[in-house]
Amino acid sequence: MRFFPEREERSADGRDLQRSRTPRWSRPPEDELPHALAETAVLATTDNLALLLAGVRAYSDGALFLVEWRLRRLDEDDAAWAALVRRVAGPRLPGEQQLGALRLGIELADGERLVADGESWWLPGELTEPDGHVLGMANWSGGGSDDTQVFSGDLWLWPLPPEGPVTLAWEWPAFGLAEGTRVLSGGRIRDAAVAARPIWG
Template sequence: MTFFDDMPESTQGSRKPRPVRPAWAGPPSNELPGVLHIGEFLHSSERMVLALKLVEVYSTGCLLDLAWTVRRRGDSDNQWREVMDQGFNHPGSRTAWDSGLMVGISYADGGRAIAAQDVPAVPGNDDVAGPVLAVLGRGGGAANDEMVQASARYWLWPLPVEADTQLVAQWEALGVPESSLTLSAEELSAALANIRTYWSE
């Protein structure tokens, strides 16, 4: 007999089913999305570009991948430090509502949403009225003496396939006026055909 022979057998509790995430809260966890490579500018100037790189289309909604770059144009060191701080001031940050990047969506039926915070803080509630536009991930960023680059991802629910939708952005502190581009309902609908589920059962 060895030292561990008389150890009691482990008793594992019954496995509890994981709660199903509501559709408004984020993409399905078992889907590979259809991808639309948009590559369009929401704003472009000598100072800054703000672009929608791509859209990941899921059965319930889509992820919008925005990226921006600001370059130094005659700023003093103190001014540039302020620009660098502002370059990371996007939805989800504490000061974004006052001067940071504002992103919104406008549906053809008049529905709209503004991404001022993360997804609605009502876990387990399936009765959220859409549309929902929420910061779902902040990409990496980089800054140096000449340039600031950053990105963020936004979850849009429901998927607007009935009519074209307007994506709207504004960033007053960095000189970006209210600007918009159209999300094509036809292209979003076509991307649905490219979604693949991980498992059939």
């Protein structure tokens, strides 16, 4: 008697296409090489925390803003450092954000304002294409050492911004980062998007 049962044949069309479908507006295209813009800046700092813009990547139908926050250890003991890292890492799911958590937003040249703060992310099952722009976290990761922790979130804007200023806004009151803004160029992002290329031809 065999240990493994015989495998059953499956139809090539057997998967649930509705379940596996990801709206094109919910995250960057996975089959496209974006064009990177040299947009980097230290957005805000405290004694032990820095919020950074690490770059902008333009896709054919949207833009990815690479945001980092870096935490350095000062005189915290092990327990205090571990607790601080957990607070800075923060919750990851919609509905879990606390008052005072990191908030990121974008204002477009036409006055449209978009906020990504954990309550405005795309959720599975939301397949209706929005009428306006969408802003949310496409990726979120982090890690480091006993002295420094680096976290990053890729802020996805869909579709491409209009010509004119694109204002990146932030605040993190729980860690002493007041509301601030940095103005980028929607025209530069749109120009760079023309250079985005498909990966598989």
